[in-house]
Amino acid sequence: xxxxxxxxxxxxxxxxxxxxxxxxxxxxxxxxxxxxxxxxxxxxxxxxxxxxxxxxxxxxxxxxxxxxxxxxxxxxxxxxxxxxxxxxxxxxxxxxxxxxxxxxxxxxxxxxxxxxxxxxxxxxxxxxxxxxxxxxxxxxxxxxxxxxxxxxxxxxxxxxxxxxxxxxxxxxxxxxxxxxxxxxxxxxxxxxxxxxxxxxxxxxxxxxxxxxxxxxxxxxxxxxxxxxxxxxxxxxxxxxxxxxxxxxxxxxxxxxxxxxxxxxxxxxxxxxxxxxxxxxxxxxxxxxxxxxxxxxxxxxxxxxxxxxxxxxxxxxxxxxxxxxxxxxxxxxxxxxxxxxxxxxxxxxxxxxxxxxxxxxxxxxxxxxxxxxxxxxxxxxxxxxxxxxxxxxxxxxxxxxxxxxxxxxxxxxxxxxxxxxxxxxxxxxxxxxxxxxxxxxxxxxxxxxxxxxxxxxxxxxxxxxxxxxxxxxxxxxxxxxxxxxxxxxxxxxxxxxxxxxxxxxxxxxxxxxxxxxxxxxxxxxxxxxxxxxxxxxxxxxxxxxxxxxxxxxxxxxxxxxxxxxxx
Ligand SMILES: [Zn+2]
Ligand SMILES: [Zn+2]
Numbered sequence: 353x354x355x356x357x358x359x360x361x362x363x364x365x366x367x368x369x370x371x372x373x374x375x376x377x378x379x380x381x382x383x384x385x386x387x388x389x390x391x392x393x394x395x396x397x398x399x400x401x402x403x404x405x406x407x408x409x410x411x412x413x414x415x416x417x418x419x420x421x422x423x424x425x426x427x428x429x430x431x432x433x434x435x436x437x438x439x440x441x442x443x444x445x446x447x448x449x450x451x452x453x454x455x456x457x458x459x460x461x462x463x464x465x466x467x468x469x470x471x472x473x474x475x476x477x478x479x480x481x482x483x484x485x486x487x488x489x490x491x492x493x494x495x496x497x498x499x500x501x502x503x504x505x506x507x508x509x510x511x512x513x514x515x516x517x518x519x520x521x522x523x524x525x526x527x528x529x530x531x532x533x534x535x536x537x538x539x540x541x542x543x544x545x546x547x548x549x550x551x552x553x554x555x556x557x558x559x560x561x562x563x564x565x566x567x568x569x570x571x572x573x574x575x576x577x578x579x580x581x582x583x584x585x586x587x588x589x590x591x592x593x594x595x596x597x598x599x600x601x602x603x604x605x606x607x608x609x610x611x612x613x614x615x616x617x618x619x620x621x622x623x624x625x626x627x628x629x630x631x632x633x634x635x636x637x638x639x640x641x642x643x644x645x646x647x648x649x650x651x652x653x654x655x656x657x658x659x660x661x662x663x664x665x666x667x668x669x670x671x672x673x674x675x676x677x678x679x680x681x682x683x684x685x686x687x688x689x690x691x692x693x694x695x696x697x698x699x700x701x702x703x704x705x706x707x708x709x710x711x712x713x714x715x716x717x718x719x720x721x722x723x724x725x726x727x728x729x730x731x732x733x734x735x736x737x738x739x740x741x742x743x744x745x746x747x748x749x750x751x752x753x754x755x756x757x758x759x760x761x762x763x764x765x766x767x768x769x770x771x772x773x774x775x776x777x778x779x780x781x782x783x784x785x786x787x788x789x790x791x792x793x794x795x796x797x798x799x800x801x802x803x804x805x806x807x808x809x810x811x812x813x814x815x816x817x818x819x820x821x822x823x824x825x826x827x828x829x830x831x832x833x834x835x836x837x838x839x840x841x842x843x844x845x846x847x848x849x850x851x852x853x854x855x856x857x858x859x860x861x862x863x864x865x866x867x868x869x870x871x872x873x874x875x876x877x878x879x880x881x882x883x884x885x886x887x888x889x890x891x892x893x894x895x896x897x898x899x900x901x902x903x904x905x906x907x908x909x910x911x912x913x914x915x916x917x918x
Contacts, residue, residue: 369388373388383401383405383408392442394438394441394874395432395437395439395440396432396437396875399428399432402428403425426463427459427463430459430462430463430491431455431456431459432487433490433491434455434458434459434488435455435480435481435605435606435873437876438605438876455476455488458476458488461495462491466495467498467500469500469501470501470502470503471495471500473492473502473503474505475827476488477506477507477508478826479605479826480605480855481602481603481604481897482857483604483900485510486510488511489511509552510857512538512549512553515537518540520532520533520534524786525797534550548829549830552830555907558907558908559861559907559908560862560908561837561838564885566885567885570594570865571592571594573595573596574640574641575592575593575594575595576592576593576640576642576849577591577593577636578593578612578637579634579636580616580633581634582633582878583616584878585875585877585878586608586612587878587879588635591867591880593617593849593865594865595641595642597864598841598850598852598865599849599851599866599867600854600860600865600866600886601613601851601852601853601854602868602869603869603870604872604873605873606872606873607872607873608877608879609853610853612867614822614853616631617851618820621637621639621642621818625643625645643816643817644816644818645817646817646818646819646820648802648805648806648819648824649802650798650802650824650826651798652793653801653804654794657707658693658694658705659792660755660789661759661784661788661790661791662755662789662790665776665808670769670771671691671772672689672691672692674772675688675738676691678738678740680738686698686738693705693730698734698735700725700726700730700731701732702723702725702726703725703726705730705731706730707729707790708721709721709723726752728756728790729753729756730790731755735751736750736752738750738751742766742768743768744768745768747764747765747766747767747768756790758785758786758787759776759786759789760776760780763777763785774811778810778811779804781810781839781842782807783835783836783839784800787800797827799832799836803836806839806843810846813847814846815847815848816847818849818850818851820851820853823852823853823854824854825854825855833856833858833859837858840862857901857903860901860904861905861908862886863886865884865885866888866889866897866901868889869881870895870896881894881897882894882895882897882898887905890902890905
């Protein structure tokens with residue numbers, strides 16, 4: 353079949369044109385629409401149409417029509433609450449994203465009125481606008497009320513506050529985690545000194561962690577601008593982005609954020625930089641001097657285990673030369689090449705310098721374990737004989753010892769060497785000081801990979817460079833969100849322009865400028881609803897994001913002072 357597949361193509365059925373209905377079913381008309389036409393509509397367009405339907409029926413059919421339409425309203429309300437209104441009725445289940453499918457299943461679970469079922473939801477709030485998180489919480493509450501149990505794994509404080517009982521794991525990731533830190537209701541965790549999430553639940557923390565630019569000065573350092581023709585469900589846009597600022601693009605799913613930033617602005621700027629033709633739907637672009645565009649995503653770094661934190665940040669080459677210059681290495685006649693864990697003579701022979709070996713377990717998938725000989729350091733026993741000593745003080749280490757150290761510890765040990773110290777400090781400044789120097793980069797989490805990718809960009813001028821992040825806070829603990837905001841600030845201090853597509857209210861509250869799209873998703877979206885500083889958006893009654901942002905901003909020091917003055 354595999355070989356035949358190459359010659360097969362898939363297309364809509366020529367008879368029904370993909371409607372799945374025969375000619376008779378296609379011919380019936382209900383209030384001016386055929387069934388295929390109805391199925392093409394989005395859920396949110398269909399709801400008012402169905403509501404209106406009973407009135408158009410002959411008198412004797414109205415009772416039945418009303419009952420059917422109420423049934424529809426009940427089912428669709430759930431899906432709309434969960435932010436799925438932009439889906440067309442005939443959308444194939446297999447084309448839904450994981451999050452969309454999870455929410456459709458949830459809506460059905462509530463409709464089925466199950467009892468005694470345990471539902472486990474893994475980060476259901478991912479990619480959801482705060483308004484849809486509220487919808488999600490309604491559904492979860494209904495499941496519980498019907499006698500089911502729900503276990504959620506999540507970071508979103510809006511979700512956590514609703515839980516009857518919380519179990520907090522930590523205190524950190526990886527080797528420093530894995531313990532239950534605190535347990536109880538949200539109010540118990542708020543009081544618990546061991547809890548790391550407690551103060552985020554109580555709102556007793558300063559939301560703003562970076563300097564704020566006043567509305568009148570947002571565009572002081574220049575701008576870039578875009579005018580587009582309609583594309584997909586997005587209307588014609590005319591939008592200006594301030595330069596050297598943190599700009600948040602917000603709005604519910606399907607409101608057009610991705611189309612505006614990733615399908616219009618980024619390709620248009622790239623075309624301008626390469627002196628190529630603008631994308632067809634982009635009518636006008638004012639690059640404002642932007643000459644570099646970096647898309648920073650959370651995909652893993654490097655496909656194989658030979659890519660490590662040390663190689664990625666460029667410190668490995670320095671270390672190899674450093675160890676080759678030691679007295680031990682000279683005595684043993686070893687050069688820099690011998691210290692390569694990929695090809696050098698000192699690499700561990702058991703794992704060939706990968707730090708791991710693969711066990712072939714019969715009838716089961718292969719199991720990867722840490723190499724028992726080098727314990728993951730990637731070097732053989734001979735490497736222990738070569739020791740580096742600091743010129744001043746008594747710091748010393750071998751290369752295998754260094755590979756097993758955290759970035760922060762290695763930075764302390766090699767403090768006297770600027771070439772090593774500065775590279776490691778960059779990682780520490782990115783909030784990655786806890787990573788092990790020899791850690792394989794493909795194993796890093798999405799958030800870690802995202803920040804590590806910025807390592808080569810830090811500490812130099814970023815004038816005229818634009819950095820674009822698509823939902824960078826996904827899966828991040830509120831503490832990590834603050835670290836990320838600190839990283840954005842470092843970029844902006846280096847004169848970079850930063851655009852984030854984001855739902856996280858703490859991050860949006862820290863932006864200099866917000867572009868809110870909507871008001872809904874799909875057909876009801878695709879417009880710019882509001883623009884301005886977070887404070888201005890919070891005061892804009894047309895902006896759904898603003899409603900939620902106002903609650904978040906109420907926690908800032910500036911806002912508390914404003915209230916005290918009044
Ligand atoms: Zn057909
Ligand atoms: Zn080994």
